[in-house]
Amino acid sequence: xxxxxxxxxxxxxxxxxxxxxxxxxxxxxxxxxxxxxxxxxxxxxxxxxxxxxxxxxxxxxxxxxxxxxxxxxxxxxxxxxxxxxxxxxxxxxxxxxxxxxxxxxxxxxxxxxxxxxxxxxxxxxxxxxxxxxxxxxxxxxxxxxxxxxxxxxxxxxxxxxxxxxxxxxxxxxxxxxxxxxxxxxxxxxxxxxxxxxxxxxxxxxxxxxxxxxxxxxxxxxxxxxxxxxxxxxxxxxxxxxxxxxxxxxxxxxxxxxxxxxxxxxxxxxxxxxxxxxxxxxxxxxxxxxxxxxxxxxxxxxxxxxxxxxxxxxxxxxxxxxxxxxxxxxxxxxxxxxxxxxxxxxxxxxxxxxxxxxxxxxxxxxxxxxxxxxxxxxxxxxxxxxxxxxxxxxxxxxxxxxxxxxxxxxxxxxxxxxxxxxxxxxxxxxxxxxxxxxxxxxxxxxxxxxxxxxxxxxxxxxx
Amino acid sequence: xxxxxxxxxxxxxxxxxxxxxxxxxxxxxxxxxxxxxxxxxxxxxxxxxxxxxxxxxxxxxxxxxxxxxxxxxxxxxxxxxxxxxxxxxxxxxxxxxxxxxxxxxxxxxxxxxxxxxxxxxxxxxxxxxxxxxxxxxxxxxxxxxxxxxxxxxxxxxxxxxxxxxxxxxxxxxxxxxxxxxxxxxxxxxxxxxxxxxxxxxxxxxxxxxxxxxxxxxxxxxxxxxxxxxxxxxxxxxxxxxxxxxxxxxxxxxxxxxxxxxxxxxxxxxxxxxxxxxxxxxxxxxxxxxxxxxxxxxxxxxxxxxxxxxxxxxxxxxxxxxxxxxxxxxxxxxxxxxxxxxxxxxxxxxxxxxxxxxxxxxxxxxxxxxxxxxxxxxxxxxxxxxxxxxxxxxxxxxxxxxxxxxxxxxxxxxxxxxxxxxxxxxxxxxxx
Ligand SMILES: Cc1cc2nc3c(=O)[nH]c(=O)nc-3n(C[C@H](O)[C@H](O)[C@H](O)COP(=O)(O)OP(=O)(O)OC[C@H]3O[C@@H](n4cnc5c(N)ncnc54)[C@H](O)[C@@H]3O)c2cc1C
Ligand code: SF4
Ligand code: SF4
Numbered sequence: 001x002x003x004x005x006x007x008x009x010x011x012x013x014x015x016x017x018x019x020x021x022x023x024x025x026x027x028x029x030x031x032x033x034x035x036x037x038x039x040x041x042x043x044x045x046x047x048x049x050x051x052x053x054x055x056x057x058x059x060x061x062x063x064x065x066x067x068x069x070x071x072x073x074x075x076x077x078x079x080x081x082x083x084x085x086x087x088x089x090x091x092x093x094x095x096x097x098x099x100x101x102x103x104x105x106x107x108x109x110x111x112x113x114x115x116x117x118x119x120x121x122x123x124x125x126x127x128x129x130x131x132x133x134x135x136x137x138x139x140x141x142x143x144x145x146x147x148x149x150x151x152x153x154x155x156x157x158x159x160x161x162x163x164x165x166x167x168x169x170x171x172x173x174x175x176x177x178x179x180x181x182x183x184x185x186x187x188x189x190x191x192x193x194x195x196x197x198x199x200x201x202x203x204x205x206x207x208x209x210x211x212x213x214x215x216x217x218x219x220x221x222x223x224x225x226x227x228x229x230x231x232x233x234x235x236x237x238x239x240x241x242x243x244x245x246x247x248x249x250x251x252x253x254x255x256x257x258x259x260x261x262x263x264x265x266x267x268x269x270x271x272x273x274x275x276x277x278x279x280x281x282x283x284x285x286x287x288x289x290x291x292x293x294x295x296x297x298x299x300x301x302x303x304x305x306x307x308x309x310x311x312x313x314x315x316x317x318x319x320x321x322x323x324x325x326x327x328x329x330x331x332x333x334x335x336x337x338x339x340x341x342x343x344x345x346x347x348x349x350x351x352x353x354x355x356x357x358x359x360x361x362x363x364x365x366x367x368x369x370x371x372x373x374x375x376x377x378x379x380x381x382x383x384x385x386x387x388x389x390x391x392x393x394x395x396x397x398x399x400x401x402x403x404x405x406x407x408x409x410x411x412x413x414x415x416x417x418x419x420x421x422x423x424x425x426x427x428x429x430x431x432x433x434x435x436x437x438x439x440x441x442x443x444x445x446x447x448x449x450x451x452x453x454x455x456x457x458x459x460x461x462x
Numbered sequence: 463x464x465x466x467x468x469x470x471x472x473x474x475x476x477x478x479x480x481x482x483x484x485x486x487x488x489x490x491x492x493x494x495x496x497x498x499x500x501x502x503x504x505x506x507x508x509x510x511x512x513x514x515x516x517x518x519x520x521x522x523x524x525x526x527x528x529x530x531x532x533x534x535x536x537x538x539x540x541x542x543x544x545x546x547x548x549x550x551x552x553x554x555x556x557x558x559x560x561x562x563x564x565x566x567x568x569x570x571x572x573x574x575x576x577x578x579x580x581x582x583x584x585x586x587x588x589x590x591x592x593x594x595x596x597x598x599x600x601x602x603x604x605x606x607x608x609x610x611x612x613x614x615x616x617x618x619x620x621x622x623x624x625x626x627x628x629x630x631x632x633x634x635x636x637x638x639x640x641x642x643x644x645x646x647x648x649x650x651x652x653x654x655x656x657x658x659x660x661x662x663x664x665x666x667x668x669x670x671x672x673x674x675x676x677x678x679x680x681x682x683x684x685x686x687x688x689x690x691x692x693x694x695x696x697x698x699x700x701x702x703x704x705x706x707x708x709x710x711x712x713x714x715x716x717x718x719x720x721x722x723x724x725x726x727x728x729x730x731x732x733x734x735x736x737x738x739x740x741x742x743x744x745x746x747x748x749x750x751x752x753x754x755x756x757x758x759x760x761x762x763x764x765x766x767x768x769x770x771x772x773x774x775x776x777x778x779x780x781x782x783x784x785x786x787x788x789x790x791x792x793x794x795x796x797x798x799x800x801x802x803x804x805x806x807x808x809x810x811x812x813x814x815x816x817x818x819x820x821x822x823x824x825x826x827x828x829x830x831x832x833x834x835x836x837x838x839x840x841x842x843x844x845x846x847x848x849x850x851x852x853x854x855x856x857x858x859x860x861x862x863x864x865x866x867x868x869x870x871x872x873x874x875x876x877x878x879x880x881x882x883x884x885x886x887x888x889x890x891x892x893x
Contacts, residue, residue, distance in 0.1 A: 020501075020503075022523070022526055023521055023522075023523045023526055024503060024512060024521065024523050024526030024527055024529070024530055025501075025503050025526075025530075027503075027511060027512055027515050027520070027521050028501075028502040028503040028507075028508035028511055028512065028530075029502060030511070030515075031485050031511060032485065032487075033484065033485050033486045033487060035484075038511070038515070038520075040520075046500065072487055072490055073485075073487055073502070074486060074487040074488075091500070093500045094500055115491075117491075136486070136487075136488070138488065138491040139487050139488060139490045139491045328545055329545035329546070329547070332484055332486075332545050332546040332547070333482075333546060333547045336478070336481035336482050337481065337484065338484045338546065386481065387481070388477075388481060
């Protein structure tokens with residue numbers, strides 16, 4: 001229990017209506033999108049200005065209160081599950097101002113609680129483009145995107161969030177505002193602290209402003225759907241496309257189980273006997289797009305594609321992407337609990353990873369649908385289960401462990417884009433080394449001596 | 463019942479439905495209350511978490527849960543946008559019923575549901591008394607909108623402008639109808655709904671006129687009861703089932719091809735909630751309810767999809783600028799959006815202009831406006847701003863509850879925009 005005097009002080013700092021201390025309210029900030037046990041925070045604070053945010057951070061620092069920043073709570077790794085010892089949840093969703101969009105210099109300055117889709121739309125209306133597009137963009141915040149280094153469908157050609165971060169201003173635990181990076185294309189002033197913030201999951205500082213790079217939008221695009229009767233052939237096509245020096249903006253994969261489930265749910269006319277689907281989009285200058293689309297078509301046919309359907313209109317393009325968007329929705333409906341995994345391997349190992357997941361599904365007798373970003377080697381094996389069934393859920397946990405094992409064995413990583421949080425911290429050492437963990441912990445200790453910034457995330461507990 | 467364990471058991475009964483929520487948070491993108499407040503306890507994900515935590519004894523503040531659960535428009539935007547297909551509205555109503563069984567109805571709810579609503583004749587008599595005496599208490603606020611506001615500043619009314627109870631409700635002018643199928647070869651049962659009957663009888667007259675024009679036979683039995691949504695959304699399943707029985711008595715035996723209603727909320731209640739919440743003990747009754755639900759259609763849909771009436775010309779012709787608001791109970795519940803637009807355009811004078819966020823809730827949500835007038839008014843204000851920004855002289859919407867809320871909001875701002883049901887616009891063009 002938090003001392004009443006502390007609650008009063010939070011109210012004095014943030015305003016009484018921005019402090020939630022009732023049991024019912026606190027229970028609604030105990031979870032995120034990861035399948036983990038909820039932990040109820042002691043208090044929830046919702047600063048309405050970045051100035052108040054700084055004072056909240058300082059107050060937590062001064063009083064040694066563990067604080068967890070929460071954007072929209074959509075991360076899949078437990079990054080916003082608060083600390084069990086009087087954890088304070090700090091909301092950023094009232095810090096949602098787009099401070100500046102500079103069309104001449106092609107950058108934007110935002111507060112951390114701006115919702116990704118709203119930002120992307122605003123940028124688009126100014127004739128510019130912000131490419132990172134996590135599937136959760138209609139709700140995720142830019143602060144959450146930076147703290148998780150979120151990826152998306154366009155990662156292959158356009159990169160992920162980190163490729164667009166020009167600067168991050170943040171508060172340290174003493175409430176001091178740290179300025180890093182800036183508005184210029186080049187900037188080497190001091191340590192690259194904004195890079196340190198990207199993917200830090202709220203453990204090293206609390207962002208107050210973010211400067212993001214914008215790019216010109218592509219003039220044209222061409223989407224297509226390619227069918228295969230064999231997953232290996234699909235992977236070969238992916239490899240051949242890249243080997244031919246073509247970088248599609250999107251190169252997505254759906255396995256047969258996912259195809260059938262999507263078709264059952266959305267009746268989009270997908271070929272249920274196809275073993276794999278590739279959804280490909282090339283974009284850029286119109287002439288280049290036409291040329292690359294033709295090449296991609298030829299390459300896919302050579303690799304044994306059983307069908308290539310080019311989207312001839314905006315409606316047809318929407319249909320292609322509707323199939324991809326429906327993947328998670330369709331799978332999620334099969335069983336109560338959806339465990340969305342994120343193992344990522346070098347592109348060439350993608351077929352091996354898919355095969356391994358199929359084997360694991362059979363071994364543990366689980367329903368697993370796989371889809372993901374084939375071009376990035378980023379597979380989302382999605383386990384459909386019921387967390388209330390203890391026996392089955394034990395098999396799920398074993399299967400997840402084995403998926404990681406295989407991914408690391410293939411030279412891959414635990415997480416391509418969903419973060420480590422609480423869910424995967426025990427695996428960190430296996431992917432990196434003891435020394436890496438100790439180095440990171442020393443860094444954390446130096447910057448956050450009382451260990452109040454999202455304790456336990458990424459580095460686990462000592 | 464005052465035993466918390468019994469409440470928990472009732473919540474565990476819906477645990478299978480609760481467990482389908484994967485906490486993805488996608489409902490935050492569409493919940494009008496979340497957009498207004500930024501509070502997770504008021505979005506579907508938060509409410510479902512509260513119910514799970516209450517059911518699993520992780521939390522015991524029943525009043526706290528009840529309060530958050532009831533801060534909800536039951537607009538269904540969350541369910542329509544949910545990747546996991548969570549039956550959010552079913553869950554919320556079942557949970558309200560469970561909590562209600564635990565806490566009991568408030569005296570005022572008891573009076574309204576059990577003392578008045580389930581006795582249609584008493585309800586009618588009271589409403590007609592009300593319409594005679596209302597001039598004493600309320601004064602006209604806008605002649606164009608036909609709205610009134612309170613003469614005495616009543617706490618409960620909070621400065622609201624509401625359409626006056628009609629001088630003559632629909633059932634006084636048209637107590638019953640029973641005409642055979644005409645040239646169309648179709649005969650429909652007509653369910654006007656309470657709000658059309660008592661506040662907007664002109665909509666009911668418009669429906670009758672349009673149906674007659676198309677040679678459709680009408681079966682309008684007397685003693686119709688409320689569709690039950692006020693009782694249902696307050697978790698009073700007993701009153702709901704009483705009302706259902708009364709309506710089955712009216713419609714159960716009649717011969718008709720479709721049951722049409724100009725009220726989006728009634729349509730959604732009959733089609734979606736009657737089958738789920740009808741007492742399941744009696745198989746015959748279940749079958750009767752299912753049969754009626756299957757035959758029920760929104761009037762706009764009946765005109766365009768069954769009678770195949772189609773507007774001519776372009777939507778931008780005509781000199782009367784009309785903008786359309788999409789009621790949640792048409793758009794979110796059934797994906798119905800094109801049909802009301804087509805029906806409005808059956809009036810050749812109508813030129814449609816789209817407003818921003820046409821399908822975002824107007825903030826009414828039935829009794830929500832009464833309980834949470836502050837949030838409802840903010841949502842209503844956005845809706846009003848979007849309507850006024852179009853420069854339209856009329857806003858049309860297929861739900862009398864939305865008509866009520868929008869009339870309130872326009873009247874408070876002193877706007878000169880008329881509020882109509884699409885079928886009224888069509889009827890005006892028929893001579
Ligand atoms: C259906 C679904 C689809 C998804 N698709 C993708 C996808 O395609 N690609 C992808 O990469 N991810 C995806 N995700 C995961 C998730 O949406 C992303 O990680 C997203 O970036 C989280 O944003 P958020 O605002 O919800 O952050 P939160 O979940 O609230 O927070 C995430 C982390 O950021 C920290 N944080 C937030 N704000 C700040 C701040 N101001 N300062 C410091 N730390 C902060 C938090 O402490 C936490 O550790 C998906 C999730 C779901 C549910
Ligand atoms: S969108 Fe559906 S599954 Fe996701 S949090 Fe909301 S109710 Fe739960
Ligand atoms: S029904 Fe409407 S108001 Fe209620 S939680 Fe869902 S979206 Fe929000």
